[in-house]
Amino acid sequence: MKRKVPVMTTDEEAEAFLEQDLSDLDFSQFKPYRFEFENKTARVNMRLPEGQLATLKAEARKRGIPYQRFMRELLERGLQNLKAS
Template sequence: MSGRKVPHFKSDEEAAAFLEQDLSDLDFSQFKPSPFEFTPKAAQLNMRLPSSLLEALKSKAKERGIPYTRYIRQLLEHDIAGR
């Protein structure tokens, strides 16, 4: 089943208007899951790194399309979970 694509919106008003119509004919294969974080982040970590390591982290995060601080947190979570 091939439905219609979701257009790119230039404003919140355009997006809200789009949601007011029947969306049953949309092609849902175009959507990606988005992880939600429900646990508040109350603790803070500060550390010193070699510039080359920080630049490498930023580069990897950019490849994944996420902020480098989120990438670092994902690395920590991945290691702690033992994956």
């Protein structure tokens, strides 16, 4: 049986955990997460159809993140796609 990752509260616990064989861990418990490092200094005010905002909020809730962060992620992906084309 695969084992779950324990909750760790110190760097020492994390380091000790990483020093062991991790091949029997259940990785299905992990979710991808993007970190936001840049400061948010600019403000944007926009109007959206209520249905579109409701969809954004519902999708963000499913992902477990605030809807404004989800909107930034969508904007970032769209901008990356523009650069790639």
